[in-house]
Amino acid sequence: xxxxxxxxLIFFLGLLVSVxxxxxxxxxxxxxxxxxxxHYTSPAQLWEETLPLGNGRLGMMPDGGINKERIVLNxxxxxxxxxxxNNNPEAATxxxxxxxxxxxxxxxxxxxxxxxxxxxxxxxxxxxxxxDAPYGSFQMLGNLIVDYTYNKSAKKNSPEYNKPDSxxxxxxxNSAVAKTSFFRNGIEYVREYFVSRNKDVMVIRISAPKxxxxxxxxxxxxxxxxxxxxxxxxxxxMEGTLKSGVKDKDGVSFLAKLRAxxxxxxxxxxxxxxxxxxxNSVELYISAGTDFNLAGVQYKSLVDVLxxxxxxxxxDKLKKEHxxxxxxxxxxxxxxxxxxxxxTANSQLKQDLPTDERIRMFxxxxxxxxxxxxxxxxxxxxxxxTRANTLPPNLQGLWANxxxxxxxxxxxxxxxxxxxxxLMEPGNLADQFQPFVxxxxxxxxxxxxxxxxxxxxDAKGWVAHMMTNxxxxxxxxxxxxxxxxxxxxxxxxxxxxDHYEYLGDNRTEDGQSYLKQIYPTLxxxxxxxxxxxxxxxxxxxxxxAPSSSPENSFYAKDGKSDVSICMGPTMDNELVRELFSNVIxxxxxxxxxxxxxxxxxxxxxxxxxFQVSKEGYLLEWLEDxxxxxxxxxxxxxxxxxxxxxxxxxxxxxxxxxxxxxxLNRRGDEATGWSxxxxxxxxxxxxxGNRAYKLFKSLLNPSYKPETPSRRESGTYPNLFxxxxxxxxDGNFGGSAGIMEMLLQSHEGFxxxxxxxxxxxxxxxxxxxxARGGATVTLSWENRKPTKCSIExxxxxxxxxxxxxxxxxxxxxxxxINKKFKNEKFIEIPVYKGKKVEITFx
Numbered sequence: 001x002x003x004x005x006x007x008x009l010i011f012f013l014g015l016l017v018s019v020x021x022x023x024x025x026x027x028x029x030x031x032x033x034x035x036x037x038x039h040y041t042s043p044a045q046l047w048e049e050t051l052p053l054g055n056g057r058l059g060m061m062p063d064g065g066i067n068k069e070r071i072v073l074n075x076x077x078x079x080x081x082x083x084x085x086n087n088n089p090e091a092a093t094x095x096x097x098x099x100x101x102x103x104x105x106x107x108x109x110x111x112x113x114x115x116x117x118x119x120x121x122x123x124x125x126x127x128x129x130x131x132d133a134p135y136g137s138f139q140m141l142g143n144l145i146v147d148y149t150y151n152k153s154a155k156k157n158s159p160e161y162n163k164p165d166s167x168x169x170x171x172x173x174n175s176a177v178a179k180t181s182f183f184r185n186g187i188e189y190v191r192e193y194f195v196s197r198n199k200d201v202m203v204i205r206i207s208a209p210k211x212x213x214x215x216x217x218x219x220x221x222x223x224x225x226x227x228x229x230x231x232x233x234x235x236x237x238m239e240g241t242l243k244s245g246v247k248d249k250d251g252v253s254f255l256a257k258l259r260a261x262x263x264x265x266x267x268x269x270x271x272x273x274x275x276x277x278x279x280n281s282v283e284l285y286i287s288a289g290t291d292f293n294l295a296g297v298q299y300k301s302l303v304d305v306l307x308x309x310x311x312x313x314x315x316d317k318l319k320k321e322h323x324x325x326x327x328x329x330x331x332x333x334x335x336x337x338x339x340x341x342x343x344t345a346n347s348q349l350k351q352d353l354p355t356d357e358r359i360r361m362f363x364x365x366x367x368x369x370x371x372x373x374x375x376x377x378x379x380x381x382x383x384x385x386t387r388a389n390t391l392p393p394n395l396q397g398l399w400a401n402x403x404x405x406x407x408x409x410x411x412x413x414x415x416x417x418x419x420x421x422x423l424m425e426p427g428n429l430a431d432q433f434q435p436f437v438x439x440x441x442x443x444x445x446x447x448x449x450x451x452x453x454x455x456x457x458d459a460k461g462w463v464a465h466m467m468t469n470x471x472x473x474x475x476x477x478x479x480x481x482x483x484x485x486x487x488x489x490x491x492x493x494x495x496x497x498d499h500y501e502y503l504g505d506n507r508t509e510d511g512q513s514y515l516k517q518i519y520p521t522l523x524x525x526x527x528x529x530x531x532x533x534x535x536x537x538x539x540x541x542x543x544x545a546p547s548s549s550p551e552n553s554f555y556a557k558d559g560k561s562d563v564s565i566c567m568g569p570t571m572d573n574e575l576v577r578e579l580f581s582n583v584i585x586x587x588x589x590x591x592x593x594x595x596x597x598x599x600x601x602x603x604x605x606x607x608x609x610f611q612v613s614k615e616g617y618l619l620e621w622l623e624d625x626x627x628x629x630x631x632x633x634x635x636x637x638x639x640x641x642x643x644x645x646x647x648x649x650x651x652x653x654x655x656x657x658x659x660x661x662x663l664n665r666r667g668d669e670a671t672g673w674s675x676x677x678x679x680x681x682x683x684x685x686x687x688g689n690r691a692y693k694l695f696k697s698l699l700n701p702s703y704k705p706e707t708p709s710r711r712e713s714g715t716y717p718n719l720f721x722x723x724x725x726x727x728x729d730g731n732f733g734g735s736a737g738i739m740e741m742l743l744q745s746h747e748g749f750x751x752x753x754x755x756x757x758x759x760x761x762x763x764x765x766x767x768x769x770a771r772g773g774a775t776v777t778l779s780w781e782n783r784k785p786t787k788c789s790i791e792x793x794x795x796x797x798x799x800x801x802x803x804x805x806x807x808x809x810x811x812x813x814x815x816i817n818k819k820f821k822n823e824k825f826i827e828i829p830v831y832k833g834k835k836v837e838i839t840f841x
Contacts, residue, residue: 056387081136378735413488
């Protein structure tokens with residue numbers, strides 16, 4: 001761990017300042033949207049019913065209990081484990097044998113060799129149970145337990161004690177503030193919760209607005225292991241050290257402090273917690289941090305600094321500043337599906353339903369506004385689970401309620417981490433990208449070592465396989481059937497390039513600077529494949545070998561055995577082709593590496609082409625193997641359709657049709673995140689009604705209230721996506737899919753309403769982003785656009801596809817006032833920081 005205090009100070013100060021963003025992106029939401037609210041009429045009984053709050057580093061989830069409340073606390077850097085060498089020194093010596101067996105069509109035999117020798121040293125991720133292994137696991141910080149006292153004369157088992165009146169629990173996405181309110185014995189009790197974005201602490205306010213001395217409770221920390229809890233003057237302290245998985249080596253150390261500010265009444269602090277009696281209102285402040293990648297004992301001083309700054313100002317000011325900071329991000333985008341000015345009583349009734357009931361009703365009656373809420377909830381979760389100088393959102397964002405998070409709460413590189421970022425660019429949150437860039441760059445040095453260890457001394461560049469963690473894991477997974485995929489780094493690089501295209505590319509100083517920054521990482525990833533791919537014997541195509549199509553398998557030649565190991569699966573070919581293409585373009589723009597560019601160009605011509613089966617579906621492997629599961633949740637071979645752009649309706653209609661056949665063959669049922677991916681596929685295919693059907697499937701209630709232990713794929717009552725268990729990528733993927741239905745720009749032009757379902761007959765959005773640095777606003781009626789504006793942060797000419805059914809388009813802006821008739825495409829110049837207004841007739 002770093003021991004330089006300056007680096008630590010910079011890290012924490014970075015949390016307290018806003019990232020520089022284009023002026024056009026700083027606009028706040030002008031009006032309160034009543035649809036952007038999750039609300040319930042009873043306390044949460046399960047963690048998946050609690051409400052997530054976060055500022056990108058710290059998080060909490062209150063259950064709103066009446067007599068006893070549990071608030072789960074999180075810090076995104078709460079990781080056990082440590083950085084170790086996972087490379088297997090013998091792996092590369094078996095590579096020629098494995099490849100020769102693949103060349104001979106003996107995939108099953110090749111797989112057996114890999115199971116024995118082409119695996120990491122040690123236990124790898126320990127089959128997803130890495131809490132006590134070097135791989136580690138994301139863990140909860142701890143619990144805050146609050147025991148409330150209401151009426152001393154009432155017995156605990158009496159109806160008067162146990163039954164609240166007019167209970168409501170809510171999360172307001174407009175403000176990122178949660179609230180619990182209810183009446184007890186004629187007294188109204190109100191609790192507010194938020195995680196301050198600018199002061200970086202967790203805050204809870206407990207009050208009885210119209211009563212004096214009605215607030216009494218005991219509050220304490222708890223954690224199942226590795227924690228010591230004690231009183232320190234006027235604060236309660238919880239501290240400890242997680243397991244590193246390595247003998248005689250400490251893991252991440254953590255510290256959390258709790259302090260109360262009372263208005264009236266008394267407070268006492270003991271090792272058993274804080275006890276508040278007869279207060280009018282109380283604010284609880286929790287400051288927390290770890291020494292992950294930071295200075296040793298000095299991180300404790302910063303926890304104190306953050307506490308002191310927050311405690312020193314009024315609650316109202318703290319809340320106001322938090323909302324302003326949060327709104328500068330969230331308020332950039334508005335979405336209305338349906339016309340709120342002509343909302344029917346039925347529509348209003350649905351909006352007023354408790355959210356869990358609303359989710360259940362959605363399977364019976366259409367509710368377009370629920371899609372708008374879901375899209376914005378995805379943006380809310382993204383803002384709340386990452387920020388500059390922290391970490392990317394993991395498999396659960398930054399929320400966990402256990403010490404052993406499912407699949408270690410790590411970063412799966414065969415779609416899951418990448419899906420977390422699908423909404424970022426179109427959702428106008430690109431200034432949250434730094435953690436992703438840092439994680440990718442941090443994988444380069446260990447990825448160079450893994451390249452040589454597993455692929456031989458002649459391997460160049462860097463590689464990352466199907467998973468990684470905060471300790472920069474780049475080796476294959478311990479089970480080759482899912483761990484051998486070696487294009488994880490290539491997929492990360494696709495996002496690095498995508499960010500460049502949204503920046504306004506090389507026409508801007510920002511674009512030029514960013515491209516120079518990422519080019520070495522892109523080039524290094526391409527060098528790995530250029531130096532390790534081999535010619536398969538049948539066609540002489542350049543292929544990855546060994547590899548797999550993520551987590552899927554096919555039958556061996558005996559027709560009985562499951563086999564995953566192969567060479568040149570379609571997804572690998574798509575990712576490598578895209579990577580080579582992007583590096584070629586980058587080298588031209590930067591004017592560097594001309595000779596290397598020629599090598600990549602020549603290699604690109606030898607990559608396997610797309611292949612379509614006799615039945616019309618896109619092949620997943622080099623051969624038309626028989627899948628062991630036709631309905632498998634991964635549909636990795638359609639990467640070129642989404643999120644890639646090698647398959648499009650306008651440029652490759654035959655391949656697009658093969659994707660359509662593939663999706664119909666695969667079916668719509670799957671895990672939560674898989675349904676989200678399929679939603680995006682159908683949006684790219686221009687089928688809004690099918691995409692909406694997938695969205696409806698994504699919102700299938702994960703369990704019935706009477707049988708909560710029986711979980712299905714879909715959505716939990718708090719709108720978390722159910723794999724099951726909870727995986728946040730489904731939320732992010734579903735949110736991105738709704739944006740894909742409304743706006744696309746991957747084909748080289750802006751495409752308005754490319755996949756509008758019948759039920760979204762009218763609506764509007766503003767603030768969605770298109771490639772080239774464009775911010776788009778649009779309204780539509782009767783399924784046709786009426787008005788649109790395009791604002792450019794950097795300036796440029798934008799190609800716009802004219803939607804079907806529109807005959808006349810009028811464009812007004814600086815140096816342009818023109819009417820177009822019967823055009824399929826028009827080009828619109830937009831000056832830096834300016835906008836053009838477009839009217840459709």
